[in-house]
Amino acid sequence: MNNISVAIIGGDLRFVRLCKLLIEKGIDVSVYGINHPDIPKEVKVCSSLNEIKTCPYIIGPIPFSKDNKCVYTPMSNLYISIEQFFLAAANSYVLGSVLNQELRDLFNKHHIKWKDILEMDEIAILNAIPTAEGAIQYAMQNSEITLHDSKCLVLGFGRCGKILAHKLQGLGARISVEARSTIDLSYISTYGYTAIPLYELNKHLGKFDFIFNTIPVIILDQQAIDLFKSDVVYIELASTPGGIDTKYAQQKSIRHVPAPSLPGIVAPKTAANILYQCLLLILRNQGANL
Numbered sequence: 001m002n003n004i005s006v007a008i009i010g011g012d013l014r015f016v017r018l019c020k021l022l023i024e025k026g027i028d029v030s031v032y033g034i035n036h037p038d039i040p041k042e043v044k045v046c047s048s049l050n051e052i053k054t055c056p057y058i059i060g061p062i063p064f065s066k067d068n069k070c071v072y073t074p075m076s077n078l079y080i081s082i083e084q085f086f087l088a089a090a091n092s093y094v095l096g097s098v099l100n101q102e103l104r105d106l107f108n109k110h111h112i113k114w115k116d117i118l119e120m121d122e123i124a125i126l127n128a129i130p131t132a133e134g135a136i137q138y139a140m141q142n143s144e145i146t147l148h149d150s151k152c153l154v155l156g157f158g159r160c161g162k163i164l165a166h167k168l169q170g171l172g173a174r175i176s177v178e179a180r181s182t183i184d185l186s187y188i189s190t191y192g193y194t195a196i197p198l199y200e201l202n203k204h205l206g207k208f209d210f211i212f213n214t215i216p217v218i219i220l221d222q223q224a225i226d227l228f229k230s231d232v233v234y235i236e237l238a239s240t241p242g243g244i245d246t247k248y249a250q251q252k253s254i255r256h257v258p259a260p261s262l263p264g265i266v267a268p269k270t271a272a273n274i275l276y277q278c279l280l281l282i283l284r285n286q287g288a289n290l
């Protein structure tokens with residue numbers, strides 16, 4: 001036992017798998033807002049949020065909240081309002097993710113120490129692997145053609161965009177990548193993809209069989225959507241609001257595939273291991289001897 005205790009609040013299957021990894025490391029684990037038969041018996045399953053008040057570390061779900069009103073609890077019927085959560089977490093260090101400005105302001109207003117773990121490159125890059133595999137799985141499930149020899153557009157060349165383009169290349173797809181940075185555009189050409197500057201995007205939109213979006217800002221408006229091939233498959237990877245005018249895309253009967261939280265869905269054990277590495281990193285940085 002190393003006297004470290006961690007509370008897990010809400011979350012998907014990856015957090016169930018994380019429980020086991022933490023218990024094996026001798027860390028005390030409490031959970032609230034997550035139910036699953038695989039939660040190890042050594043884990044303290046709390047019946048109220050009050051029971052986690054003494055935990056120095058709280059790991060929140062991914063994403064932390066979908067509406068800025070309640071904590072995301074896909075594996076429980078419990079409703080945990082953000083305000084309730086803040087009362088319980090007053091003295092803890094909260095590891096959250098996909099924390100938008102409103103949530104960050106709320107954490108700060110309540111003087112709660114927080115970190116957005118998906119902003120840590122070490123974590124976000126590894127997390128991009130199950131995300132890319134999941135995106136490819138969703139693309140295959142939603143089309144009648146192979147990815148091999150298909151025309152794929154990846155929007156954005158950040159952590160997910162880079163890894164996804166690389167994996168699509170391995171499958172023999174013909175890849176174009178959009179970016180706004182001239183440095184990214186040079187890298188995109190260097191890797192053998194077709195580089196598309198954002199300002200030229202509309203000129204190219206009509207040729208793709210698959211569009212994978214990793215940009216969390218709407219860049220595809222009605223005019224852009226009108227240029228799509230009618231049988232294009234659009235996979236939305238980015239967090240809210242995503243990259244497209246969803247209402248209009250639906251109106252135009254575009255095959256729009258929401259693909260949130262892929263690591264927890266397609267590879268929960270791998271995703272748990274990534275979270276575990278993240279937690280160890282943070283705990284060691286805080287001086288824990290692990």
Ligand code: NAP
Pocket residue numbers: 098124127128131155156157158159160161179180181198214215216217219236237238239240259260261262263
């Ligand atoms: P990232 O490394 O920050 O990359 C984001 C990309 O979006 C960059 O290429 C960035 O370009 C571009 N971008 C941002 N704002 C833009 C704007 N206003 N106009 C044009 N381009 C813009 O993020 P990431 O780690 O790849 O994650 C991408 C998204 O996927 C995020 O929303 C993240 O939450 C989400 N995500 C989803 C899953 C899932 O399972 N669906 C898993 C992981 C992440 P610049 O570099 O020029 O800023």
